Amino acid sequence: MNDALARQPRPRLTREWWRGATIYQVYPRSFADSNGDGIGDLPGITARLDHIASLGVDAVWLSPFFPSPMNDFGYDVSDYCDVDPIFGTLADFDALVARGHELGLKIIIDQVYAHTSDQHGWFTESRSDRSNAKADWYVWADAKPDGSPPSNWQSVFGGPAWTWDARRRQYYMHNFLSSQPQLNVHNPDVQQALLDTAAFWLDRGVDGFRVDAINFAMHDPALTDNPPAPPGNGLRTRPFDFQLHIHNQSHPDIPLFIERLRALLDSYGERFTVAEVGGTDSDGEMKAFTADDRRFNSAYGFDFLYADRLTPALVREAAERWPEAPGIGWPSWAFSNHDAPRAVSRWAPPHARDAYARMAMLLLLCLRGDVFIYQGEELGLPQVTIGYDDLKDPEAIANWPLTLGRDGARTPMPWCPDSAGLGFSAAKPWLPIGEEHAALAVGVQERQETSMLALTRRLVALRQSSDALLLGEMHVVAAADNVLAFERAVAGERLLCVFNLGEAPVDWRPAQPGAWRVIESVGAVDDWRLGGFAGLVARHVA
Known part of the structure; x- marks a missing residue:
């Protein structure tokens, strides 16, 4: 072509x-x-x-x-x-x-x-007693016989995923902060x-x-x-x-x-x-x-x-x-x-x-x-x-x-x-x-x-100009050492994307270098030699 x-x-x-x-x-x-x-x-x-x-x-x-x-x-x-x-x-x-x-x-x-939040109106109502209209909108559970939390679940932010609430005399669950009570999405x-x-x-x-x-x-x-x-x-x-x-x-x-x-x-x-x-x-x-x-x-x-x-x-x-x-x-x-x-x-x-x-x-x-x-x-x-x-x-x-x-x-x-x-x-x-x-x-x-x-x-x-980048399949052709190369392709457009993820220059060539024309690059790119932290996008033209 x-x-x-x-x-x-x-x-x-x-x-x-x-x-x-x-x-x-x-x-x-x-x-x-x-x-x-x-x-x-x-x-x-x-x-x-x-x-x-x-x-x-x-x-x-x-x-x-x-x-x-x-x-x-x-x-x-x-x-x-x-x-x-x-x-x-x-x-x-x-x-x-x-x-x-x-x-x-x-x-x-x-x-x-x-x-x-524990300041949401839903939680305010839910914690007021065990019989209100939103009593089951959050995850509430009784203590174990020894008073400890209902399960061993832990919070992302540290400590048990359960906090005792004296109003309901139950624990409520929170996967994050104790001020972030868990909704009962069931x-x-x-x-x-x-x-x-x-x-x-x-x-x-x-x-x-x-x-x-x-x-x-x-x-x-x-x-x-x-x-x-x-x-x-x-x-x-x-x-x-x-x-x-x-x-x-x-x-x-x-x-x-x-x-x-x-x-x-x-x-x-x-x-x-x-x-x-x-x-x-x-x-x-x-x-x-x-x-x-x-x-x-x-x-x-x-x-x-x-x-x-x-x-x-x-x-x-x-x-x-x-x-x-x-x-x-x-x-x-x-x-x-x-x-x-x-x-x-x-x-x-x-x-x-x-x-x-x-x-x-x-x-x-x-x-x-x-x-x-x-x-x-x-x-x-x-x-x-x-x-x-x-x-x-x-x-x-x-x-x-x-x-x-x-x-x-x-x-x-x-x-x-x-x-x-x-x-x-x-x-x-x-x-x-x-x-x-x-x-x-x-x-x-x-x-x-x-x-x-x-x-x-x-x-x-x-990216916006290329159907291959927006919608195309992605096929990795090289992923060794610091070289990453993959193709993006749709009918009528085929692109090759090559990156040097390391600081030292690398030489990497596709099987048919002459079939590709570089349309974008960042960093030092000379033919198919990529400097440190460089990348290119080439279009298939043959």
Whole structure:
């Protein structure tokens, strides 16, 4: 095929908007503060939506902004159908949705169905006695004869997953903080109440949900003790790490609730759902939760989010668990988010962070599935080191100094290098500003043609222009040492994506080098020689 013919535009394949989408995650507390209280808010996000739209992404995912005592910064919801005053009002949310849609952005919000805050009205009623209308809306159980908790289940955040309540003279269950009581999602009335909250937001125009910790939504009603976990090589910092979590989560009836939720969303047209699923059997659960086009559209786990190193083998294993086959759902991938240390700080040597961030962005955008870009990832932001006195994350405080680093990934977005708070807020921000972030601020990178920000826009545009990257099969052809190579292909388009995940240059050639023409590269690429942390995308032309 000659170059002139190869350059002729091909008819684009039709697809649901979310399939192959690039989704930008906003952590509202840390994105933009409009009212000078040091905390980001919805009007601040609305004012900065142009930045997100300029990246070329399809959608925005907003982490929780609902009323909450903020013990877990919004993942402890006290009212599912309102906006916390620190973030604004329902009118502010409606304005955000309207502006997002004007810019061509879909709006996705979090839904937290496994637990609420202990200040939610449902829990207030449920704990009042054992005979009220919501007495069975949470997981309550009697003490053992010796007064100890009903089972040996442990909380993710440390200590037993049970807290004694003197009002009911029973224990209530909580997989996370004691202020996050576990909903009894086995109860049909609870399921209907959750569906009603989903409908509330769908009626306000949201385009989909990211569903938090859905594999924690149902427990074993028999309250069977969890068995001990076998000895492993990992460092155990919590009692939670000493058990196999067979009975406190992952009940086989969870998919039946998911089907009810999916039916509701389908009644609103083309809406999107992506599940967050963690744990030792996350792969099996993600497959179950996305099976047969009757459940979630997609799911993402923690293949990359908690990985200490990015290796060709890791990418190969993750990708090959999601083949294009009947009954297999659609994957989603994230390298960074609000719960994990930023990838560039986990994976890159400090002196090569910029090069690594560029290579990692190209790799992320070449993967088969939906991809999530966490705020600041388009700038190459590194993790911020937070001193103990400045910590806000309850898990970090409880497990100090062995923390997951969530606060360090949640620091304010840097907008203007010469403004107070780097343009995030005129007041003292709720978390410290990263010292290295001023030089990486949006205002700095906007003036640089070769910045990480400019590259991100270019790479997102590449993905959006290619049916092979959006929808194509993925076949790994090399995953040894530091070389990762895979093909993405649909009828009429075949791409080869090659990456050097190491610092030393490598030479790697496909079987027929002349059959490929490089259409994009990052780092030092000379013919098929890739410098440290370099990558390329080539199109098949012969």
